[in-house]
Amino acid sequence: MKKILLIQTGGTIAMSAKGEGVELDPEAWSSHLVEQIPQLNQLAEIHTIPLFFEDSSDLNASHWDQLSHCIEDNYDNFDGFVVLHGTDTMAYTASALSFTLQNLAKPVIFTGSQVPMSSLRSDARRNLINSIEMATTGLQEVAICFNDHVYKGNRSTKLSIGDFDAFGSPNYPVIAEIGLNIEFHGQPESTKGPFSVQTGFNNQVFVLTVHPSLDHRILDCLNLSQLKAVIVRSFGSGNFPMKGEFNLLPFFKKCLQHDVIVAIVSQADFDAVDMTKYPAGRAALDCGVISGADLTLEAALTKMMYLLAQYSDTDRIRDNFIKALAGEMTVRSSQ
Ligand code: ASP
Numbered sequence: 001m002k003k004i005l006l007i008q009t010g011g012t013i014a015m016s017a018k019g020e021g022v023e024l025d026p027e028a029w030s031s032h033l034v035e036q037i038p039q040l041n042q043l044a045e046i047h048t049i050p051l052f053f054e055d056s057s058d059l060n061a062s063h064w065d066q067l068s069h070c071i072e073d074n075y076d077n078f079d080g081f082v083v084l085h086g087t088d089t090m091a092y093t094a095s096a097l098s099f100t101l102q103n104l105a106k107p108v109i110f111t112g113s114q115v116p117m118s119s120l121r122s123d124a125r126r127n128l129i130n131s132i133e134m135a136t137t138g139l140q141e142v143a144i145c146f147n148d149h150v151y152k153g154n155r156s157t158k159l160s161i162g163d164f165d166a167f168g169s170p171n172y173p174v175i176a177e178i179g180l181n182i183e184f185h186g187q188p189e190s191t192k193g194p195f196s197v198q199t200g201f202n203n204q205v206f207v208l209t210v211h212p213s214l215d216h217r218i219l220d221c222l223n224l225s226q227l228k229a230v231i232v233r234s235f236g237s238g239n240f241p242m243k244g245e246f247n248l249l250p251f252f253k254k255c256l257q258h259d260v261i262v263a264i265v266s267q268a269d270f271d272a273v274d275m276t277k278y279p280a281g282r283a284a285l286d287c288g289v290i291s292g293a294d295l296t297l298e299a300a301l302t303k304m305m306y307l308l309a310q311y312s313d314t315d316r317i318r319d320n321f322i323k324a325l326a327g328e329m330t331v332r333s334s335q
């Protein structure tokens with residue numbers, strides 16, 4: 001029988017109803033969850049680790065490192081890992097771990113729930129059973145298992161607040177669907193070298209959402225000497241205001257002069273930024289802005305934070321950012 005490590009980090013799956021809302025409940029700790037579903041023991045030999053206990057909004061890069069090291073320390077003793085996690089930042093953590101866990105040859109499955117386990121119509125039970133089962137398969141990557149679907153971790157994003165179908169991977173096919181059987185789509189990733197863990201994230205990154213009427217004087221308040229990169233959430237295919245007082249190009253140029261990397265992703269979930277298509281993108285490319293292609297915001301941010309911690313040379317960071325390091329982006333020549 002396969003040995004699975006269930007790592008508890010918190011989230012709604014570890015909460016219970018409180019008045020009108022929900023809150024973290026130590027009784028919903030991972031070992032209690034397993035006791036509530038004794039049939040889980042038919043799927044695998046499950047061991048639990050209470051790593052931390054937080055609403056996922058309170059997680060940061062130090063938690064990503066902690067979780068990576070927890071998997072590293074237990075890697076040889078288990079066949080697969082399930083991480084119980086809040087849905088709000090699950091895609092950020094899954095993306096971050098896709099960079100830290102290198103040459104992963106075992107499944108690392110993130111799951112959680114929209115409704116606490118103790119509530120009558122909770123999705124926790126189904127998500128937990130599915131995830132344990134997925135962790136016993138030959139998957140060799142970080143994935144999110146939610147509502148009978150398995151998504152590539154660094155392609156995933158939270159799409160719904162209220163629906164059980166909370167996640168999607170807009171620019172990448174679903175890895176597997178769970179019905180009567182587990183149906184895998186396509187060829188799963190396979191690992192080429194020895195497993196290793198490389199942690200460290202630099203949070204000197206600012207995410208700028210472009211919007212109509214954005215006043216650049218607000219951006220002048222940013223202390224660029226404290227920043228290493230700006231991720232710009234542009235309109236559509238890499239567009240931003242170019243005219244008059246709302247022209248954002250001077251701000252991008254100022255960043256680049258301060259050795260602050262500027263990378264563009266899209267506010268649209270589907271498809272990739274193509275900076276060659278419209279004048280704004282072309283002007284940005286000409287002055288040294290780089291394209292995030294079809295990266296999710298979660299993958300773009302964690303990738304940039306990861307690269308900034310690994311390298312000090314700006315060109316090396318830029319070169320790595322536009323390459324796929326862990327299948328997180330589709331690289332096309334015209335981006
Ligand atoms: N606020 C919760 C969290 O992310 C939401 C959830 O788990 O669904 O921890």
